[in-house]
Amino acid sequence: MNGYGSKAQRLVALCLLGFLLFNYPILALFNKAGTLFGIPLLYAHIFAAWAALIGLMALVVERDDS
Amino acid sequence: MLQGWIIVLTSFGYLGLLFAIAYYADQRADRGRSVIASPYIYSLSLAVYATAWTFYGSVGRAASDGVGFLPIYLGPTLMIALWWIVMRKIIRISKLNRITSLADFIASRYGKSALLGGVVTIIAVIGILPYISLQLKAVSNSFTIVLQYPEIIMPAKVGAVPVLQDTALWVALILALFTILFGTRHLDAAEHHEGMVAAIAFESLVKLLAFLAVGVFVTFGIYGGFGDLFTRAAAEPKLAPMLTPLDGVAGGYASWVWLTILSMLAIMFLPRQFQVTVIENKDEKHLNKAIWLFPLYMLAINIFVLPIAFGGRLHFPEGNVDADTFVLTLPMAEQQELLALLVFIGGLSAATGMVIVETIALSTMVCNDLVMPVLLRLRRLRLAERPDLTGLLLGIRRWAIVLILLLGYLYFRLAGEAYALVSIGLISFAAVAQFAPAVFGGIFWKNATRRGALWGLIAGFGVWFYTLLLPALARSDWLPRSLLEQGPFGIELLKPLALFGLAGLDQITHAMIWSMIANVGVYVAVSLISSPTADEHRQASLFVDVFRGEGGGARFWRGTASVPDLYNVLARFLGAGAADEAFREYARLRGRRWPEDGLEADADFVHYVEMQLAGAIGGASARIMVASAVKEEALTLDEVREILDEASQVVVYSHRLEQKSRELEAATAELRAANERLKELDRLKDDFMSTVTHELRTPLTSIRAFSEILLANPDVELEQRRKFLAIITKETERLTRLINQVLDLAKIESGRAEWRVTRVDLREIVGDTLAGMSQVFKEKGIAVETRLAERIPPVSADLDRLVQVLLNLLSNAVKFCAPGRGRIEVSLAERAGFVRVDVRDNGPGISAEDQKVIFEKFRQVGDTLTAKPAGTGLGLHISRQIVEHFGGRLWVESRPGEGACFSFTLPIETVAAAAAAA
Numbered sequence: 001m002n003g004y005g006s007k008a009q010r011l012v013a014l015c016l017l018g019f020l021l022f023n024y025p026i027l028a029l030f031n032k033a034g035t036l037f038g039i040p041l042l043y044a045h046i047f048a049a050w051a052a053l054i055g056l057m058a059l060v061v062e063r064d065d066s
Numbered sequence: 067m068l069q070g071w072i073i074v075l076t077s078f079g080y081l082g083l084l085f086a087i088a089y090y091a092d093q094r095a096d097r098g099r100s101v102i103a104s105p106y107i108y109s110l111s112l113a114v115y116a117t118a119w120t121f122y123g124s125v126g127r128a129a130s131d132g133v134g135f136l137p138i139y140l141g142p143t144l145m146i147a148l149w150w151i152v153m154r155k156i157i158r159i160s161k162l163n164r165i166t167s168l169a170d171f172i173a174s175r176y177g178k179s180a181l182l183g184g185v186v187t188i189i190a191v192i193g194i195l196p197y198i199s200l201q202l203k204a205v206s207n208s209f210t211i212v213l214q215y216p217e218i219i220m221p222a223k224v225g226a227v228p229v230l231q232d233t234a235l236w237v238a239l240i241l242a243l244f245t246i247l248f249g250t251r252h253l254d255a256a257e258h259h260e261g262m263v264a265a266i267a268f269e270s271l272v273k274l275l276a277f278l279a280v281g282v283f284v285t286f287g288i289y290g291g292f293g294d295l296f297t298r299a300a301a302e303p304k305l306a307p308m309l310t311p312l313d314g315v316a317g318g319y320a321s322w323v324w325l326t327i328l329s330m331l332a333i334m335f336l337p338r339q340f341q342v343t344v345i346e347n348k349d350e351k352h353l354n355k356a357i358w359l360f361p362l363y364m365l366a367i368n369i370f371v372l373p374i375a376f377g378g379r380l381h382f383p384e385g386n387v388d389a390d391t392f393v394l395t396l397p398m399a400e401q402q403e404l405l406a407l408l409v410f411i412g413g414l415s416a417a418t419g420m421v422i423v424e425t426i427a428l429s430t431m432v433c434n435d436l437v438m439p440v441l442l443r444l445r446r447l448r449l450a451e452r453p454d455l456t457g458l459l460l461g462i463r464r465w466a467i468v469l470i471l472l473l474g475y476l477y478f479r480l481a482g483e484a485y486a487l488v489s490i491g492l493i494s495f496a497a498v499a500q501f502a503p504a505v506f507g508g509i510f511w512k513n514a515t516r517r518g519a520l521w522g523l524i525a526g527f528g529v530w531f532y533t534l535l536l537p538a539l540a541r542s543d544w545l546p547r548s549l550l551e552q553g554p555f556g557i558e559l560l561k562p563l564a565l566f567g568l569a570g571l572d573q574i575t576h577a578m579i580w581s582m583i584a585n586v587g588v589y590v591a592v593s594l595i596s597s598p599t600a601d602e603h604r605q606a607s608l609f610v611d612v613f614r615g616e617g618g619g620a621r622f623w624r625g626t627a628s629v630p631d632l633y634n635v636l637a638r639f640l641g642a643g644a645a646d647e648a649f650r651e652y653a654r655l656r657g658r659r660w661p662e663d664g665l666e667a668d669a670d671f672v673h674y675v676e677m678q679l680a681g682a683i684g685g686a687s688a689r690i691m692v693a694s695a696v697k698e699e700a701l702t703l704d705e706v707r708e709i710l711d712e713a714s715q716v717v718v719y720s721h722r723l724e725q726k727s728r729e730l731e732a733a734t735a736e737l738r739a740a741n742e743r744l745k746e747l748d749r750l751k752d753d754f755m756s757t758v759t760h761e762l763r764t765p766l767t768s769i770r771a772f773s774e775i776l777l778a779n780p781d782v783e784l785e786q787r788r789k790f791l792a793i794i795t796k797e798t799e800r801l802t803r804l805i806n807q808v809l810d811l812a813k814i815e816s817g818r819a820e821w822r823v824t825r826v827d828l829r830e831i832v833g834d835t836l837a838g839m840s841q842v843f844k845e846k847g848i849a850v851e852t853r854l855a856e857r858i859p860p861v862s863a864d865l866d867r868l869v870q871v872l873l874n875l876l877s878n879a880v881k882f883c884a885p886g887r888g889r890i891e892v893s894l895a896e897r898a899g900f901v902r903v904d905v906r907d908n909g910p911g912i913s914a915e916d917q918k919v920i921f922e923k924f925r926q927v928g929d930t931l932t933a934k935p936a937g938t939g940l941g942l943h944i945s946r947q948i949v950e951h952f953g954g955r956l957w958v959e960s961r962p963g964e965g966a967c968f969s970f971t972l973p974i975e976t977v978a979a980a981a982a983a984a
Contacts, residue, residue: 007150008150008151011148011150011357012148014147015145015148018143018147019326022137022140022144022326023319023322023326024319024323027319027322028319031310033309033310035293035296037292037293038291038292038293038294038296038297039292039296040296040300042132042309042310043132043133046136046140047365047369050140050143050361050365051365053143053361054143054358054361054362054365055358057146057147057357057361058358061354061355061357
């Protein structure tokens with residue numbers, strides 16, 4: 001076993017997704033005036049994406065029993 | 067209730083509680099019932115990442131540039147997703163090699179080099195000093211501020227206070243004492259600090275709860291929730307730009323990205339993170355939960371940072387309150403004494419957690435990788451001959467702790483005032499990031515050499531020193547400011563903040579870019595031009611191939627040793643009790659008893675002793691000690707290569723062997739299946755033979771019986787004789803038909819049948835066949851109805867064979883129709899590329915079970931024992947073979963009592979099919 005099973009690959013994919021979400025240009029799309037439920041758009045995006053990423057990581061890790 | 071004595075008492079009470087927790091956890095660990103062997107405790111202990119920087123500093127940073135504090139937490143979230151690959155490997159390597167610290171890890175990887183270990187230690191200590199000073203600053207500031215209650219007064223400038231009256235100094239000394247009590251009460255062979263980890267996990271809970279309490283109070287107590295707070299901020303002209311903060315900052319996105327990368331590296335290479343993540347790890351599987359729990363912790367502790375920052379800016383619009391203190395000053399301004407006290411304790415938690423783990427990790431490094439290798443080499447001290455060195459080891463660590471904290475305090479006095487908390491911390495982040503190339507390269511790249519790592523580290527650290535540390539000292543006026551403004555000796559290109567003219571970036575991004583270029587560049591270049599020694603080659607292979615699971619390093623040792631010598635070495639560093647325990651354990655693993663049975667001082671044993679020793683004094687020192695106690699024959703590089711090659715040859719061979727045996731298994735399975743199929747065919751043949759002979763005997767019997775009657779009784783009446791002869795003729799015909807069909811079938815099945823394929827018009831065939839049988843229909847009184855489509859495209863088939871199929875189906879239908887009331891319906895249609903023929907009768911129908919078997923050879927509907935079979939039992943089977951030969955399908959649909967409908971389809975001739983047929 002070399003330790004790079006499907007779990008490792010999924011986690012790497014999530015890392016890349018996170019890098020995409022928390023970077024230019026995606027970040028720039030939300031870097032403007034406006035609010036979502038009273039919270040400025042940029043802040044709402046970062047925290048929502050962050051929470052979603054953690055949720056996905058939990059899903060990948062907990063569903064894998066090996 | 068915020069008098070000085072209450073605060074001091076509460077602080078010491080809290081520290082006492084921590085100590086009690088640690089003591090309890092240590093006691094439990096000694097009895098073998100660890101409290102920290104849980105993924106949740108492990109995840110909480112990782113949260114030692116959140117220090118006073120997070121607790122006070124994040125708000126300070128957020129108050130000036132909005133989301134700018136977040137990359138510090140987003141980076142680790144991204145990095146931790148890679149931990150299953152990277153960190154698991156580091157943990158596995160560290161456990162197998164008994165690594166005690168980050169310096170030990172790097173030194174071990176590059177041939178157990180004491181020099182490299184020393185350099186890493188020095189870089190770590192110098193690099194971390196700003197970070198420790200940050201904690202001291204935060205604790206002493208918060209203490210001073212709370213004391214002024216109910217006034218809110220910022221602490222006096224450092225430097226204005228004499229050293230002995232400076233709270234920060236006392237904080238440093240108290241923390242040093244506390245850390246010594248915590249981490250260096252006794253010497254553990256595996257460098258585990260269970261009590262410390264338990265206390266750290268508890269501290270993580272306290273700081274999180276304290277921060278959430280302030281957050282909820284500010285957001286929902288002072289203001290009317292998130293919406294209200296952000297609406298008010300938006301209305302404030304000074305605050306409004308912070309809602310879209312990435313626009314205004316120069317190089318906003320670049321600095322964002324670099325901060326993310328920087329913190330990705332920091333979460334792995336800060337000495338305290340390495341300590342809790344790797345050294346204190348009880349079980350690799352704990353990583354699973356930590357991978358999402360730790361990011362969740364960071365998310366939770368950051369939710370209220372922005373609300374508190376905006377709340378503070380709105381509450382203190384004059385700007386006379388330092389944003390780094392909003393967490394504390396907001397509750398104070400609202401006269402929430404209890405909350406303010408909780409915040410103070412939370413901040414204390416955050417700071418003490420960091421200081422304790424960091425200084426313990428650093429003191430281990432200083433002792434094992436800096437001081438001991440030097441002392442052991444100084445022959446004048448004759449250290450190697452002293453009977454017990456445990457006291458010396460503990461002494462070195464204790465003094466190292468005091469020294470590191472005092473240096474931290476010194477940095478605070480020198481440079482602490484010029485920067486905000488976060489900026490101070492980032493300087494340390496950039497320093498530990500220098501370890502990244504050596505470690506990542508070390509675990510994935512076998513050709514990386516000791517020299518590459520050494521010079522890469524020195525180059526990276528040099529650039530860090532020049533671009534970050536010097537400017538920090540210059541800004542605090544300890545160095546001439548002209549250094550920053552005009553460059554050294556007036557050389558513009560060498561300005562520390564705009565090296566080689568690279569301007570327009572923030573200080574951290576600028577330093578990271580240059581230091582990483584220098585570090586990685588030198589590391590790779592030197593590695594490529596230098597060749598590794600035997601030791602390096604061996605260690606590289608052990609580290610990079612750790613998951614291949616090939617034994618330990620014992621294979622690489624050759625020499626002679628004696629058991630008493632090895633015992634003495636171990637006892638000197640671990641104490642006699644621990645040495646006895648280690649020897650007993652080794653003997654137990656080999657099914658022996660010690661000292662009753664003797665032990666052999668073979669390579670395995672020497673390796674075991676070295677690993678035990680490495681746990682206490684680090685890999686490099688352990689190597690020196692063991693080498694002094696045994697007579698070792700040095701292996702040459704070629705010999706090491708040979709051993710490695712042998713090992714990999716064995717792996718290759720065993721892989722091949724596995725593959726061969728898998729192939730063999732597959733072949734066996736195939737053979738078995740083929741054999742089964744042959745047996746089945748043999749059985750079918752036997753069945754066929756017995757059925758055919760049975761079928762032949764029936765008509766033969768009756769022919770013979772009637773012939774004998776005629777022969778024996780010449781005077782049989784003419785009428786009777788004619789009847790008998792008719793039977794004989796009929797049976798002979800049946801016999802002929804049967805034999806013809808059996809021959810036919812044999813031809814078709816063996817593929818030797820002759821097919822005369824032509825373009826055939828089915829309309830014509832159906833018409834001709836029906837016409838041919840019209841006499842039969844008339845005799846049986848059967849009505850025939852036809853429904854033939856006007857135009858049917860031709861199919862390519864053998865005309866005679868098709869007639870045979872149709873005849874078979876029609877005569878079957880006739881057979882089963884009740885005479886006089888029979889009705890047969892023949893239809894012909896074109897559908898989806900096929901021509902379909904249906905022959906429907908109104909006979910008794912066929913049950914579902916019979917439908918399954920009527921197409922098999924010699925299977926007829928009805929009980930063959932009682933009723934005389936009405937056919938040979940081959941017709942339908944042959945018909946199906948014929949239809950399938952032309953790419954069609956023959957099947958039956960029927961229900962008992964409702965007649966049966968036999969249908970077959972044939973594909974319409976296409977160009978390709980016509981070509982194939984020709």
